[in-house]
Amino acid sequence: xxxxxxxxxxxxxxxxxxxxxxxxxxxxxxxxxxxxxxxxxxxxxxxxxxxxxxxxxxxxxxxxxxxxxxxxxxxxxxxxxxxxxxxxxxxxxxxxxxxxxxxxxxxxxxxxxxxxxxxxxxxxxxxxxxxxxxxxxxxxxxxxxxxxxxxxxxxxxxxxxxxxxxxxxxxxxxxxxxxxxxxxxxxxxxxxxxxxxxxxxxxxxxxxxxxxxxxxxxx
Numbered sequence: 001x002x003x004x005x006x007x008x009x010x011x012x013x014x015x016x017x018x019x020x021x022x023x024x025x026x027x028x029x030x031x032x033x034x035x036x037x038x039x040x041x042x043x044x045x046x047x048x049x050x051x052x053x054x055x056x057x058x059x060x061x062x063x064x065x066x067x068x069x070x071x072x073x074x075x076x077x078x079x080x081x082x083x084x085x086x087x088x089x090x091x092x093x094x095x096x097x098x099x100x101x102x103x104x105x106x107x108x109x110x111x112x113x114x115x116x117x118x119x120x121x122x123x124x125x126x127x128x129x130x131x132x133x134x135x136x137x138x139x140x141x142x143x144x145x146x147x148x149x150x151x152x153x154x155x156x157x158x159x160x161x162x163x164x165x166x167x168x169x170x171x172x173x174x175x176x177x178x179x180x181x182x183x184x185x186x187x188x189x190x191x192x193x194x195x196x197x198x199x200x201x202x203x204x205x206x207x208x209x210x211x212x213x214x215x216x217x218x219x
Contacts, residue, residue: 008071008098009039015097016062019090025062036186041154042068044183045127048152048195051075053124056144058110059131063091063102065154069127070100079123081106081113111207114143121146121201129154134162134194135169135217142173143202151175153194163194169218174200 013034020026028034042065049055049069053076057066060080070078080102082088088107095102106113113119126141126149134153141151155162163178170177178194185191207213 005072008100009035009068012063012067012071012094012098012100013039015094019062019094023086023090025087025090037189038064039068040185041065041191042129043072044181044191044193045069045152045154046072048150048181048193049073049076049125053077054122055079055125055127056081056119056123058126058128058137058141058144060091060105061087063094063100065127065129067091067095067098067100067102070095070102071098074101078102079104079106081108081110083107083109109210110140110144111210111213114140114207119144121198124149126151127154128152133217134159134166136213138166138169138173138175138196139207139213139218142170142175142196142198143207145175145198147198147201149198151196151198153178153196155192155194157190159192159194165217170196172203172218173206174198174202 013031045065055076056079058081060066060082066078066080080091085107120143123144126144128137128141131137137153145151175196176199177196181193183191
């Protein structure tokens with residue numbers, strides 16, 4: 001890893017832990033563990049982000065993976081999205097401390113933002129880390145992705161039980177896949193990326209309201 005990027009990621013980790021004293025952003029409070037469990041997890045995305053891509057991070061929280069990706073890949077445009085103003089304010093303070101150029105962000109629910117013309121089907125990549133069960137995550141995120149782009153769900157062991165449930169949802173939303181990429185974090189913790197390709201336009205009625213998404217996930 002480039003020494004400058006490593007230094008900036010160290011600053012990011014420190015900034016998150018500082019903000020964590022005021023706002024509960026992460027459960028991990030040890031710098032070394034933060035690196036192994038959060039930063040390395042986010043960096044697993046890097047090979048699957050095209051050069052110069054426009055990326056939306058849905059449910060960005062403390063900036064994982066949004067800020068981590070922007071530090072590691074200054075060539076990309078990253079748009080964090082979170083519905084909680086306090087978290088997004090913290091994210092912007094963290095980005096400022098680390099020099100990550102996060103110039104734009106969205107404070108809004110994903111299912112609302114996805115129906116705004118400015119955001120709908122305008123991103124090369126949508127990513128979601130620990131957002132929701134896969135069928136729900138697909139509905140929240142698919143409409144942000146343009147044709148030929150990808151949605152990447154960051155998952156753990158739960159992915160195996162969610163894949164079959166999500167197949168019908170993917171087809172309804174104009175997605176093909178997924179292509180599964182597996183990797184391990186420190187301590188033999190298994191992680192997976194479910195990568196879906198956008199092959200057709202997402203029907204205008206999706207995503208539905210949050211209550212409908214949770215109560216009756218797409219078949």
